[in-house]
Amino acid sequence: MSALSRALTVSAALLVASVWAPLASAQGANQEAAQTRVVPGAREEVLMSLAPVVREIxxxxxxxxxxxxxxxxxxxxxxxxxxxxxxxxxxxxxxxxxxxxxxxxxxxxxxxxxxxxxxxxxxxxxxxxxxxxxxxxxxxxxxxxxxxxxxxxxxxEGEGPFPAARLGDSEALEVGDFVIALGNPFGVGQTVTQGIVSALARTQAGISDFQSFIQTDAAINPGNSGGPLVDLNGDVVGINTAIFTRSGGNHGIGFAVPSSVARLVLESARGGSSVVRRPWLGARLQTVSQDIAHGLGLPRPLGALVASVVNDSPAMKAGLVPGDVITSVSGRPVDDPDGFGYHFYSRPVDGEISLAVLRGGDTVTLTLPLAAAPERPARDPVTAGERPRSPFIGATVVNLSPAVAEEMAITYADNGVVILDPGASARFGFRAGDILLSINDRDIANTGDFDTAWQSAPRFWRVTLNRQGRVLRTEFGG
Missing domain, CATH: 2.40.10.10 (Trypsin-like serine proteases)
Structure with a gap:
């Protein structure tokens, strides 16, 4: 074992137990005798430090x-x-x-x-x-x-090679593991803080709409953003992103993007792509409530319930059907849809994974192909021009496809158009991601329908749209 490994092993052990030996209870004849405090037996034990890890990274x-x-x-x-x-x-x-x-x-x-x-x-x-x-x-x-x-x-833009860190395996992390956060908080210079993994698969962080986060109590402050979260092997297991704070300072609740997601973005960059290719499931999942668990005959709420499956999607090709409950992804337990996303959306495309699924009281194993969301139909963007009393001036819409739905984090539908950029129509309350369902009682199935609709000049405009799952109806003009 190398000196660094020995130092890390001793460091981790002493951080957990310190130099205090546990005291056994004096009650009961079968209990072991109490251990006493001991003097450190080696120089490394006296000089325990995370410095070797920091020096490396x-x-x-x-x-x-x-x-x-x-x-x-x-x-x-x-x-x-x-x-x-x-x-x-x-x-x-x-x-x-x-x-x-x-x-x-x-x-x-x-x-x-x-x-x-x-x-x-x-x-x-x-x-x-x-x-x-x-x-x-x-x-x-x-x-x-x-x-x-x-x-x-x-x-x-300079001559290499540059000193580079290793990306570790964030999926191997467990709650309680020691981690180190590095960065430049408040611009004071390179700073190191230490803590533990407080939680995994956190999604209610209000940071982004995509993946789950690693939660840590290692101090993270403004300026730390983008710095690494490192394990005791010196491997990057996360990218520090945000903190939960009411005052602007650290409260011991920080969030990091898992290194599995960072690796996916990095590999896209290495491949020459300007966008990240992510796997598409093609199914809508929901949380298993106590009532649903009772109805399915489950001992407790667990897994991610398949609510619906998109035609010709990876989920359909794998054999998933509504009512299935996904309990693991490639052997890693899934407690809810957030847990599924933590293990699924960081996978590279063009491979496959195995799913353990509860179906009718039995557990079946399915193989799910990892494929990017297709852009079918083509986007065919249309931008509305000037029309009297029109609420759509400057709005750019595209056909809704699985790829567009994934890109804009909206629910996929078989047809329809979505507002890509509201332009001047934002003053009428339209937003990017709004799915237009009908204009003046005429269904809008594609951008061609929208192109015809915006060029009319009615006295009143009646619009029906879907916004984050809610159907809204409104009128303009008069």
Whole structure:
């Protein structure tokens, strides 16, 4: 065993038990005699430290800086020659442009200079720079910025090789495992904090709409975003993303994107793609309540109940049917739909997984192909133009396909159109992701139907749409 392994083993053991030996109870003749406190027997026990882990991972931790120039509307007097002779180029002392900046952390995960950070750190930035631990600074190109997972991959524009960290297996984590968070909180410089895994498969974090998160009590603060969560082997098991706070400071509830999701985004970047290819299930799942468990003859609520299955989807090809209860994914237990998503949506496409399913009191094993959601029908985007009293001015709609539904995190339907960009129609209350069902009592099955509908000029507009599962009806005009 190497010195590092011995140090980590001793460190982990002492963090759990410290130097206090457990005391056995004096009651009962069959109980063992109480152990006494002991003096550390080796130098390593006295000098227990996480320093070997930190020393190994620290060179790959980076600071990420983003900026963009925002054009500000100048006062009209500033362009007037008369006023210009008084104020000159300084105008009224107010700059015409404003620079918007962001800062966060990141981790180098490939010697070629690929860096993983958070999407929200570089979102909307036109210039990105990365500062390494040794103070070298490089411009960086955004390869992928995935809002759904809140992850981004950057490419350093410099000569490698760069010190790179290893991506670990987040699915091997258990609640109670020790972890280390690294980053640049509040811009004070590289900082290390330590804690444990508090929970897995957290989805009610209000961060993104896609995957589950690792919850940890390792201190995470503003500026830590994009930095790694590391296990005691020095492997990156998560990317620090957010904290739960009421004051802006750390309350011991932090969230990290699992490394399994980060690996999926990274592999998409390595493959030259600007978008992340994710597996598509093609089924709607729901939580097994106490009443449902009783009706199915289950001893307790467990698993993810299949509520519906899309035609010609991977779920249908695997043989899933409504009423099935998924209890595990490739041997990993599933307690609810969130747990299923934690193990499923980070898988690479073009493979397959096994599902354990309860059906009619028996357990069956199904093989599910991992395929990306198809874009059928084609999007065929249509943008509405100017029409008197029209509420759709500037709205861009596309045909609804499994790929579009996955991209926009909405429920897939067999047909219909979805608002991709509301444009000026946002002032009438339309939102991206709204599925248009009918306009003036005419069904909208595809973008061709919408193209015909928006070009009419009725006195009143009657619109029916589906917004996050709720059917809304409204009228405009008069």
């Amino acid at each position: 620290a060179p790959s931790i980076v600071n990420v800086y983003g900026s963009r120039v925002e054009q500000r509307q100048a006062h009209p007097f500033l362009d007037d020659p008369f006023f210009g002779q008084f104020f000159g180029e300084r105008g009224f002392g107010v700059p015409r442009d404003r620079v918007q900046r962001s800062a966060g952390s990141g981790v180098v995960v490939d010697p070629s200079g690929l860096v993983i950070t958070n999407h929200h750190v570089i979102a909307g930035m036109t210039e990105v720079k990365v500062s390494l631990a040794d103070r070298r600074e490089y411009p960086a190109k955004v390869v992928i910025s995935d809002e759904r997972s809140d992850l981004a991959v950057l490419k350093l």
